[in-house]
Amino acid sequence: MWSWVGHRVTGVVIFLYLLVHVLDTAMVRVDAGAYDAIISTYQTPWMALGETGLVAAILFHAFNGLRLILVDFWKQGTKYQRQMLWGVLILWVIVFAGFAIRHLSIAFGSH
Amino acid sequence: MSVSIPAPRSQRIDPKYKRGPKSRGSFEMLAWLFMRLSGVVLIILIFGHLFSNLMVGEGISGIGFGFVAGKWASPLWQFWDLAMLWLAMLHGTNGVRTIINDYAEKHATRAWLKGILYVATIFIIVLGSLVIFTFDPCVTGSTLPQC
Amino acid sequence: MQVHKYDVVIVGAGGAGMRAAIESGQRARTAVLTKLYPTRSHTGAAQGGMCAALANVEEDNWEWHTFDTIKGGDYLVDQDAAEVMAKEAIDAVLDLEKMGLPFNRTPEGKIDQRRFGGHTRDHGKAAVRRACYAADRTGHMILQTLYQNCVKHNVEFYNEYYVLDLLLVEEDAYREDGTAYKQKRVAGVVSYDLATGELHVFQAKSVIFASGGAGKVFKTTSNAHTLTGDGMGIAFRAGLPLEDMEFFQFHPTGLAGLGILLTEGARGEGAILRNSDGERFMERYAPTIKDLAPRDIVARAMANEVREGRGCGPNKDYVLLDLTHLEPEHIESKLPDITEFARTYLGVEPFTDPVPVYPTAHYAMGGVPTNINTEVLQDNDTVIPGLYAAGEVACVSVHGSNRLGTNSLLDINVFGKRAGVAAAEYSKTADFVELPQNPEAFVSAQLEGVLNGTGTERVAELRSILQETMDANVQVFRDERSLKEARDVIEDLRRRYKNISIQDKGKRFNLDLLEAVELGFLLDLAEVITVAALHRKESRGGHYREDYPDRDDENFMKHSMSYRDAEAVTEDIKGIRMETKPVVFTRYQPMERKY
């Protein structure tokens, strides 16, 4: 059940972010300077942390989404759902660690 | 203290447990299918997006107006972002629609929330598409060399 | 109080009640009153199978089945009834299959059959494969299938309605020879809605009793907590006789100490019993069919082993059921549930270790007397128009003094169907009998009495004393001393019962109140069982008197009929009159019962 709660929460978080993200990207159509100003707030360490969280959410949602798709379409899916959940978590930790190291070092390093 | 309570169980089925009318067609099935198909495609799109924006080169620090303009100069990236926008929005909207259906108990609340959701979705999709299609590297404030 | 009117009212939604409802529901306006949700009925606990001479896997015919039933019942079986049952068995099974029951199949796709205790080919020559089954969940599948078909036919259920009284009126009538008698007629039933605490009177042209057994008079029993003999108790209080109540079946293989049943099908599939010496002791008691001898014989053999010091365990009070020589896959496919019971409840792994077992109170052969058309009798031969009974509550009598395994699932289907048809047909020709004044008066006074009781006795305590004394004194072995002891304890409990009080005074889901009412039924029935057992000074089938170890056809080849009668005194008990009823013979003469 908790994997589902996680999936739902991350889904909503990503969705809300997406709304904002499209709006801010829309600034490129209005004024290039304004866009750069907005983007520069993304480049502050605080926002970097937020970005990292967002990517964590996307990664979990994506991997777990794949698991759900396998549960639905692969014959043995329901049998191995628990193992696959472990797989999702392990994959998530690895990929996320890789991302966080790179992203945070860039974000903090540049300031 | 004793509270008065209505008789609990009627003979047959209490009207309040009656299910609403059956939904026609296979909308829910198609929505379900769409979630899975778009999910698979989104993985590629989003991972590609994240990778090219945050991992390659200077990562987040490299992003700016110029970066975007450079990307959208290529039709591949235009198409990529357009597909991502549509799929993610529809996927997300449908996801949030299920969530609203789950948690909003009253019919009116449901209708309102979904109304807001759909308006927001349409707005964002239209806006996003316009931005991608009508992108102009020489918009006001642009400091790109070609302008 | 509310009054409802139906053509047919069925009391109980177990196998018998729902089989009747399927028939009756399609013919007449029918209501089913049940104290449990239908699928909670104890028919669902039955495991092993349901016999019918389908001859799907080997040669068989219904006459052999009749013979086995009669012999198994130690010749106290009414042979016309046994013939009806064995003959209609075949259709009963096929009906269920057509309703959708998922039987296990043979390689050709027919219904598979397996061996079961006491079922033989050609009058006892060898064990025969006659039991149709669905793994060890036959009863579950029957109950579900019947409920499904009730849903299909839109049967009206009143769930969690406890029937607490039967409304009978008496009329003057004359027999053919001119003698006068009181003819009873059925007007309806009074029930209690558990959810609201309201009384509902159901007026009906026909009433079918299908309320199941009474195993809870004993402590160690395979029966559900809710099998408190309500139907029998109600009939007895309403002045109807109870037939053959001394015959109670003890199933050999209950999980030791718990009573949870391990089906005889286990032995059908090859499991055997062993004592503390590792000896397969059934070879001594029934040299031909050994572990597949009828239940009474096996249960006594087990009790005897324990009594003679060859029991196992710290208290040497049980024997072992050994499945270890069987293929695990075979057990897992044929007996999945019971192996799980052994694991869950005793922590024993049946594939590697033998399972502790001991006889457990299982089945009431006796009950409300009916003829083969399921019409209830008010004496040896007078039918009560409109009143029917089927299933464990009834005594047709197809089981005589000992029921063969699988014959009860058969009984509920064959006679349940007959009852449903007969009750519906009767309701088409009959008028409603007028309800008596204040039909609910008796029940409401009784309930008020319990609710307002300020005594010091607790229901649970009285019940556990009763159950313990019945286990100790009226079990597999009985004698005059033990029975008298039980009788005295019951008498004392009846006195104390007048002085009970309960804690829940509410109207909603007051199970405290109903447990008190149920205890009343249990006490009545325990008393009848004990008195009838004292009265029958012989040993036959499930009734074994150590002081009279032999069958005595001369004096006791007859059914016993217990009546409630304030005037009478039997075996020093006031209020019960014992009479007898002849056994119906068609073609099988009594022989010594040997296996």
Next chain:
Amino acid sequence: MSTELPEPPSKIELKPGVGGGGEVPSFDITLRVRRYLPEATADAYWEDFKLTMYGTDRVLDALHKVKWDHDGTLSFRRSCAHGVCGSDAMRINGRNRLACKTLLKDLDTSKPITVEAIKGLPLEKDLIVDMEPFFQSYREIMPFLISKGHEPTKERYQSAEDRERFDDTTKCILCAACTSSCPVFWTDGQYFGPAAIVNAHRFIFDSRDDAGDMRLEILNDKEGVWRCRTTFNCSEACPRGIQVTKAIAEVKQAILARTV
């Protein structure tokens, strides 16, 4: 097919101490029950009972002990006491189980054992809920064999493999442990719920049945299978070990296969 086996030996050596034994250990527990007595108080509350129980006792025995020795007003349903009738599904330590199948010794007895009614169905009293909505969903999926064509005189034939196809879902005892553990069912109670789908599955995949399409049509609904979010709570709760989520997945596939 009873295989013909060689006669087992008349006598065997028993392993020492076989058949269990030794003193049955006793232990103390705290049973924390969610009480709701609408005739006395408007709100539900927790009540603790301290009990001494024995080795093979189950949660049902503890509840009986409370009812019979301490507080007769405690109300709960039960009948068979060995996990076959489906009366006593309840939430024990936060998980749906049958009280009669949950041995106390398998729980952590150092902490209070919490017992409450199953969720999502209207609460009536203590551990008793109104089961009608649950059975209503069950009835709606047409849980009975519908077979067109004329009836054979004898049984319909069915191969052992065809019989095996739906074996898992025939085991259902309608205890509602699954449906009342489903977070989607908790939300508004409109979802058909896993139990109804399990019972539809039992007929959809029965080779003798001809109405599979109608059932698929019923479940191809906004309250039908598509509401399942594969949370697996149902599979974990089922006391009969039915692979509930798998059954639901198979029904989804069947609907897809039939429309696409």
